[in-house]
Amino acid sequence: MSGNGNRRNLLWLQSGGCGGCTLSLLCAEGPDVITVFETAGINVLWHPALSVESGDEVHRIIDAILSGQIALDFLCLEGAVVTGPNGTGRYHMMAGRDAPMQDVIKALAERADHVIAVGSCAAFGGITAAGDNPSGATGLSFDGEAAGGFLGDQFMAPGGLPVVNIPGCPVHPDWVTETLSQMSAGTMLPDDLDAVGRPHAISGKLVHHGCARNEFYEYKASATRLCEVGCMMENLGCKGTQAGGDCNTRTWNGSGSCISGGYPCIACTEPGFEDPGHPFVETPKIAGIPLGLPTDMPKAWFVALASLSKAATPRRLRENASSDRLKVYPDRHKSKRGRP
Amino acid sequence: MSRLVVGPFNRVEGDLEVKLDIEDQTVTRAEVVSPLYRGFEEMLRGKDPRDALVIVPRICGICSVSQSIAAAEALGEAQGLMPTPNGQLVSNIVHACENIADHLTHFYMFFMPDFARSVYADQAWYSDVSERFEAMKGTAVQDVLPRRAEFFHIVGILAGKWPHTLALQPGGVTKTVAKHELHRLMALVKNFRRFLEREVIGFDLQAFSALSSRDELMVLVDQHGPTHSDLFRFVDLSRRLGLNRLGRATDRFLSFGAYRSGTTHLFERGLYRGGEDHQLNSGLITEDLSHAWMNGPDAALHPFDGVTETDPEMTDGYSWCKAPRLEGKPAEVGALSRQVVAGHPLARDLVATGGNVEARVLARFLEMALLVPMLETWLGEIKTPDPFMAHASMPDNAKGAGMVEAARGALGHWLTIENGKIENYQIIAPTTWNFSPRDQAGQPGPLETALVGARVQGGETGPVSVQHIVRSFDPCMVCTVH
Numbered sequence: 001m002s003g004n005g006n007r008r009n010l011l012w013l014q015s016g017g018c019g020g021c022t023l024s025l026l027c028a029e030g031p032d033v034i035t036v037f038e039t040a041g042i043n044v045l046w047h048p049a050l051s052v053e054s055g056d057e058v059h060r061i062i063d064a065i066l067s068g069q070i071a072l073d074f075l076c077l078e079g080a081v082v083t084g085p086n087g088t089g090r091y092h093m094m095a096g097r098d099a100p101m102q103d104v105i106k107a108l109a110e111r112a113d114h115v116i117a118v119g120s121c122a123a124f125g126g127i128t129a130a131g132d133n134p135s136g137a138t139g140l141s142f143d144g145e146a147a148g149g150f151l152g153d154q155f156m157a158p159g160g161l162p163v164v165n166i167p168g169c170p171v172h173p174d175w176v177t178e179t180l181s182q183m184s185a186g187t188m189l190p191d192d193l194d195a196v197g198r199p200h201a202i203s204g205k206l207v208h209h210g211c212a213r214n215e216f217y218e219y220k221a222s223a224t225r226l227c228e229v230g231c232m233m234e235n236l237g238c239k240g241t242q243a244g245g246d247c248n249t250r251t252w253n254g255s256g257s258c259i260s261g262g263y264p265c266i267a268c269t270e271p272g273f274e275d276p277g278h279p280f281v282e283t284p285k286i287a288g289i290p291l292g293l294p295t296d297m298p299k300a301w302f303v304a305l306a307s308l309s310k311a312a313t314p315r316r317l318r319e320n321a322s323s324d325r326l327k328v329y330p331d332r333h334k335s336k337r338g339r340p
Numbered sequence: 341m342s343r344l345v346v347g348p349f350n351r352v353e354g355d356l357e358v359k360l361d362i363e364d365q366t367v368t369r370a371e372v373v374s375p376l377y378r379g380f381e382e383m384l385r386g387k388d389p390r391d392a393l394v395i396v397p398r399i400c401g402i403c404s405v406s407q408s409i410a411a412a413e414a415l416g417e418a419q420g421l422m423p424t425p426n427g428q429l430v431s432n433i434v435h436a437c438e439n440i441a442d443h444l445t446h447f448y449m450f451f452m453p454d455f456a457r458s459v460y461a462d463q464a465w466y467s468d469v470s471e472r473f474e475a476m477k478g479t480a481v482q483d484v485l486p487r488r489a490e491f492f493h494i495v496g497i498l499a500g501k502w503p504h505t506l507a508l509q510p511g512g513v514t515k516t517v518a519k520h521e522l523h524r525l526m527a528l529v530k531n532f533r534r535f536l537e538r539e540v541i542g543f544d545l546q547a548f549s550a551l552s553s554r555d556e557l558m559v560l561v562d563q564h565g566p567t568h569s570d571l572f573r574f575v576d577l578s579r580r581l582g583l584n585r586l587g588r589a590t591d592r593f594l595s596f597g598a599y600r601s602g603t604t605h606l607f608e609r610g611l612y613r614g615g616e617d618h619q620l621n622s623g624l625i626t627e628d629l630s631h632a633w634m635n636g637p638d639a640a641l642h643p644f645d646g647v648t649e650t651d652p653e654m655t656d657g658y659s660w661c662k663a664p665r666l667e668g669k670p671a672e673v674g675a676l677s678r679q680v681v682a683g684h685p686l687a688r689d690l691v692a693t694g695g696n697v698e699a700r701v702l703a704r705f706l707e708m709a710l711l712v713p714m715l716e717t718w719l720g721e722i723k724t725p726d727p728f729m730a731h732a733s734m735p736d737n738a739k740g741a742g743m744v745e746a747a748r749g750a751l752g753h754w755l756t757i758e759n760g761k762i763e764n765y766q767i768i769a770p771t772t773w774n775f776s777p778r779d780q781a782g783q784p785g786p787l788e789t790a791l792v793g794a795r796v797q798g799g800e801t802g803p804v805s806v807q808h809i810v811r812s813f814d815p816c817m818v819c820t821v822h
Binding site: 024095128 | 488807
């Protein structure tokens with residue numbers, strides 16, 4: 001049995017995470033997520049926040065998938081796979097099943113045509129793996145940067161794709177709806193994914209693109225404290241020039257983004273973002289030069305250009321950069337028409 | 341006697357299992373199991389204190405802002421730093437938006453779909469209610485999701501995004517709001533208010549929040565009929581099913597106080613028990629480990645001294661959740677407790693014969709009706725020329741507590757900084773209180789108490805009465821253990 005009519009079956013599980021990717025997904029607009037599932041031909045077998053089924057009703061759905069009675073087109077996992085303590089998975093026993101959730105995930109992943117990691121926890125371990133990783137959290141096919149993760153680096157789903165990683169902490173709702181819609185239509189191809197399994201449509205752009213502080217960046221006119229309007233790369237740990245994501249061109253919850261909210265990009269779409277090796281809101285430096293410059297620019301050139309542009313910084317940008325609001329406005333370029 | 345293990349409970353923001361002993365079709369004993377441990381308190385140890393503001397909101401995708409605000413207050417206390425007046429106003433607005441949206445999400449997405457179950461098919465109200473509230477298919481979902489999403493534009497403007505913002509800081513907010521933005525924000529609030537008044541509640545918010553008794557509400561429902569609004573649909577079915585007699589818990593209602601204004605709160609802090617108001621002495625909060633899979637001293641400790649060390653082999657353990665107690669006793673938290681403690685006459689009347697499922701649901705409507713007009717007030721009080729954030733250095737050695745109210749109740753963070761790093765960080769979340777396991781004295785947690793007496797109809801493996809009681813608390817299981 002495959003779906004209702006021609007619809008494709010989706011099962012969504014949550015494990016070592018906060019549920020915030022689902023809550024973000026419920027913010028999908030134009031149209032809402034339920035409508036997208038409908039128009040994309042996706043039949044939700046079960047979703048922990050959306051479905052009515054509870055308890056035994058859920059186990060019956062899972063058992064029917066495992067026995068092959070129901071075809072599973074998409075397995076979505078939100079939250080990391082919890083393997084601790086010592087590989088037992090005891091830190092997340094699936095309720096009402098007396099089985100570690102990791103076993104349920106593994107069994108279902110073997111049955112699914114496609115496996116999708118929703119959010120940075122499911123993809124790479126994410127925040128759940130932070131610090132000493134108390135719960136033994138790992139991503140489905142990556143553990144931080146390292147390929148492998150829970151399902152192993154050879155994992156390839158029958159649908160012809162590795163685990164598709166929708167990154168973000170949380171995900172942007174459109175990243176999920178657009179990825180699932182493409183997969184449902186069969187238009188997502190192996191070449192559409194980057195080296196860590198993220199769709200290029202998401203990670204092929206940088207958070208830096210469309211950042212409203214770009215002019216400050218160009219002249220290295222920097223904010224020194226949170227709430228100031230200058231570029232946050234030099235002092236406040238902003239990773240927008242290195243992090244994949246269209247956060248400043250697509251925008252969040254209407255017109256928002258981390259930068260427009262006044263705080264730095266912490267690269268939540270990147271593997272290992274949870275342990276940057278420095279306080280999140282502080283840029284590590286050597287001899288006054290920030291570490292973590294743009295990944296594809298020769299360092300010497302960057303330093304040369306930076307010192308040149310810093311010397312050429314207009315007063316407007318210098319003064320605004322360390323203010324909590326614009327103080328100096330751009331000079332007007334006067335037209336010839338109507339001049340005395 | 342028979343035993344029923346029910347799980348997974350969905351629509352509870354995380355994973356939950358409940359073990360029920362049943363005699364004569366009635367629950368006689370319940371054990372509430374929180375099956376997921378992630379270890380945030382361990383994770384935070386040794387980090388730069390400021391990193392807490394990145395990590396703790398990610399405890400929870402639905403109370404993310406509440407977690408941020410608790411951390412900001414704890415850090416602020418350690419720093420001796422208060423938010424600027426503008427910063428406090430914006431923080432309150434963002435916090436209230438999350439709590440209002442959570443109430444809406446709970447009612448439409450989590451709580452009401454259970455009344456579209458076929459077990460109710462012979463009820464007079466069934467066809468109307470199931471058409472409106474059926475999970476994913478009901479007409480309500482497609483009405484509500486776009487409204488909820490647009491309402492969150494307020495958070496998009498003020499805090500960048502939801503969930504998981506870094507805008508909320510000990511000294512205020514990182515966003516400086518411009519004059520023109522206030523007008524857009526006001527329009528968003530008013531549009532949302534119109535939606536609540538037309539469809540959700542069915543009449544003027546201020547008139548609704550002026551109700552002082554359950555009887556007055558019943559008169560209105562009789563006058564206008566159940567299909568007048570979604571609230572009335574609920575009141576009608578609740579009256580017919582007797583939800584006001586279902587799910588009584590400990591009747592000790594606790595609130596940490598919500599929405600700061602100087603040194604006071606819009607909804608005051610306190611404990612209501614035995615029909616009387618009591619001051620909250622936060623020094624008498626402890627966490628008991630006797631029935632958690634946790635190691636530690638036998639004596640229950642105050643969270644400043646709390647320890648988090650897992651032990652899956654603990655013989656008496658049955659949950660990853662610790663058992664928080666106030667003055668050695670369990671307490672119920674949530675919108676109902678908050679409004680009872682704040683002294684709202686309707687809330688007090690709703691618990692005249694004890695807490696119950698209906699009262700917990702109605703308190704959320706009451707709170708939406710109180711808070712949306714407050715958003716307009718707070719927006720009006722912002723003075724755009726003034727600063728939105730104050731700054732202070734982080735001390736090398738300090739302590740701080742952040743005690744706030746998430747949508748689903750009292751949330752506390754207790755932080756100790758030593759040598760510039762986090763030495764200890766203890767969190768007690770709302771559902772830690774409500775869904776706590778037993779303690780050394782054998783006292784059950786509030787849900788464990790509330791489930792006793794629930795009726796189980798023949799053949800039910802996931803009794804619908806149990807579903808209603810569990811979800812009436814608006815549990816957040818990812819917060820519970822964290």
